[in-house]
Structures are given as structure tokens and as C-alpha cells.
Amino acid sequence: MNKDIETLDIIGEEHIATSLEMPLREGAFDMDDNLKIELIQKHFKEIMHILGLDLSDDSLSGTPHRVAKMYVKEIFRGLNPENKPAVKLFANKYQYNEMLIEKNITLYSYCEHHFVPIVGKVHVAYISNGQVIGLSKINRLVQYYAKRPQVQERLTNQIANGLKDALQSDDVAVIVEAVHLCVASRGVKDTSSTVTASYSGRFEDEKINK
Numbered sequence: 001m002n003k004d005i006e007t008l009d010i011i012g013e014e015h016i017a018t019s020l021e022m023p024l025r026e027g028a029f030d031m032d033d034n035l036k037i038e039l040i041q042k043h044f045k046e047i048m049h050i051l052g053l054d055l056s057d058d059s060l061s062g063t064p065h066r067v068a069k070m071y072v073k074e075i076f077r078g079l080n081p082e083n084k085p086a087v088k089l090f091a092n093k094y095q096y097n098e099m100l101i102e103k104n105i106t107l108y109s110y111c112e113h114h115f116v117p118i119v120g121k122v123h124v125a126y127i128s129n130g131q132v133i134g135l136s137k138i139n140r141l142v143q144y145y146a147k148r149p150q151v152q153e154r155l156t157n158q159i160a161n162g163l164k165d166a167l168q169s170d171d172v173a174v175i176v177e178a179v180h181l182c183v184a185s186r187g188v189k190d191t192s193s194t195v196t197a198s199y200s201g202r203f204e205d206e207k208i209n210k
């Protein structure tokens with residue numbers, strides 16, 4: 001599994017996804033949030049110290065705690081299955097067999113290779129099998145899977161699978177268009193966006209027939 005540092009560097013810089021499942025270690029949630037915050041705070045303080053920052057400065061002294069809390073409670077909260085939004089299905093005869101599209105869902109995720117933001121839009125479509133979910137639940141599901149260190153391909157698939165699960169239907173399409181700040185603000189310094197898509201069920205047939 002562990003490759004040499006040069007190969008690992010290439011995988012990261014080229015954003016090559018190595019697994020569709022979230023690579024979580026065993027016992028990932030044995031610690032509670034408070035303990036995680038306490039430990040991350042300690043280590044982040046060390047990182048800042050090593051960089052040469054003066055932690056006694058009033059503007060910096062609260063940063064380790066702020067970052068730790070933000071990691072656990074906000075930007076990486078989607079790692080914990082406990083934070084998965086509950087989704088209720090509603091019967092809706094009027095939308096039977098009709099396609100429903102939710103466009104331009106705001107996406108803020110984080111590159112797992114660099115831990116900097118991935119910013120973009122998600123477009124979702126599904127064909128109702130007579131059941132629908134509340135529109136805001138689509139946004140919440142997207143946000144849940146986005147709040148993890150991610151690669152865009154995995155994020156796209158996780159959103160699709162989450163929706164298929166919630167809708168109890170395979171007829172789901174997901175398109176993600178995003179800018180990776182690790183590409184835009186450093187490295188090759190380009191703001192090109194990356195588009196990934198997942199088509200299942202009848203969307204897959206349509207794709208093949210085109």
C-alpha cells in the first residue's frame with residue numbers, strides 16, 4: 001500500500017483517486033468530537049510554532065482551537081456517519097416518471113491531497129418513481145458528502161449513491177463542476193475547472209443511446 005515518496009507525490013499532485021470508498025482507518029470514530037478538537041489543536045499549534053509564528057500574539061493564539069473546531073464541527077463533519085442528514089420520502093403521484101433537476105447547488109469541499117478548498121457547483125437530476133424527497137434534502141446530502149477531504153470523482157459517486165439510497169431508485173444523474181484551489185492558487189496556477197459525472201439507471205441508457 002505505502003509507495004515511495006516520489007510516487008505518492010505524483011498521485012497527490014496529479015489528483016489521482018485511488019479508492020471510491022472513503023479511506024477511513026479502523027476505529028475512526030472511537031474518539032468523541034471534544035477529544036479530537038483537543039488533539040488537533042495541540043498539533044496545529046505545533047505546526048504554527050514550527051513555521052515560526054509567535055503563538056503569544058493575540059491574533060494567533062486562538063487559531064489552533066479555531067482550526068481544530070472548524071475541522072471537526074464544520075468542514076470535515078461529513079466524515080462522521082452520525083452527521084448524515086435523515087431523508088424522508090414523500091409520495092407524489094404528479095411527478096411520477098418525470099425528471100426533476102436541481103441545478104447550481106453550491107459546493108465547498110476540500111482536496112484530500114492538499115487540504116485546501118474545492119469550490120464549485122453540483123447539478124442533480126432524478127426520475128421520480130412516484131416518490132420524491134424535499135428539495136433542501138438534496139442540498140444537505142451534497143453538503144454532507146462535501147464536508148470531507150475528497151477527490152472529485154469519489155465525491156460525485158458518493159452523492160449519486162446517497163441519492164439513489166434516499167430515493168430508492170437508480171435513475172439518478174450527478175454532475176460536479178469545480179475549481180480546485182490547490183491547482184488554481186499554487187502548483188500549475190490555473191483556474192480551469194474539472195467536470196465529473198455519474199449517470200445511473202435510465203440516465204445511463206440515455207447516455208448510451210446518444
Ligand SMILES: [Zn+2]
Nearest residue numbers: 111113114182
Ligand atoms: Zn489538491
